[in-house]
Amino acid sequence: MNAKPASIVEVDDAVKRFGRHAALDGVSLAVAAGECVGLLGPNGAGKTTLLSLLLGLRSPTSGTVRLFGGDPLDVRTRTRVGSTPQASALPEALKVREVLDYVAAHYPQPAARNELVDAFDLGPLLGKQCGSLSGGQQRRLAVALAFVGDPDLVLLDEPTTGLDVDARRSLWDALRAKHRAGCAVIVTSHHLEEIEQLAERVVVIDHGRVITDGTLASVVGSVSRRRVTMRGVDAARIQAIDADALTETADAGLVTALVRDSDAFIRSLVASGAPFTDLTVRGATLEEAFLAMTQHGEASPAVKNAQNGS
């Protein structure tokens, strides 16, 4: 038996231009059957554009995109892929039961409705019209629709945006169960927490390029930092103390340094004689660390190390 799983997604040096702007600037990505990949990046990074190439909604300006070894536009390919419509795309007058049946009718071998209803807790909603659902319920239905065709691959663009904590958790549970059952998932998010909950591999994309591709543990580890704020020193001074620090300066001279080792940083800060005041230290959220990292326009050294497996 072949030990290496075949790639079901193969993106090779894909460029997508809108006029002169390259939304994707040479992206290569391979995803194996059953993998769960988190696609992380700031606004405008190119995540949705990449998904649109995978769905066949757009064609690359150059480079190639193949799904299941074929063209994303081929009907045999499309029926193996599920995706989530925007909640606003749900037909308001149709009942949830009718929408599920309508979408299922387009697939050769749809998932059993009962199983889907249980997985996404849609039972109480079946007789309701989509237009009468709450935002969270619409989102849950929209994500469930991605699985109606019993797909081998599901593409989810920020699946839990706008949901409260409980709704978010229950949707994550449902998605994890689907993934455990063998469905490959590519999920985009701005939120590292969402990616942490779902993905085993993380691809960070920024300015249309892949800047990191590694295991969840390696990427999360590489961006966990402490947040040190202070007044009286500038970013250049901080860089001189810790060249790896990520800095930002707010109004009124409050400087934030995201550092890997806050104890060592503060010892060096004191030893340097810098006239700092109002020093505070707290754990940086992963979100902050990630944003700081992408604001630099390239992977931090730690992330590069993670990519190299060190």
Ligand SMILES: Nc1ncnc2c1ncn2[C@@H]1O[C@H](COP(=O)(O)OP(=O)(O)OP(=O)(O)O)[C@@H](O)[C@H]1O
């Ligand atoms: N149809 C379009 N016409 C022109 N520019 C576009 C179009 N679609 C996307 N872009 C641009 O391409 C870049 C990538 O957009 P994309 O929507 O893929 O980013 P994203 O990572 O999904 O962002 P977000 O997290 O905000 O959804 C952005 O600069 C965006 O303005």
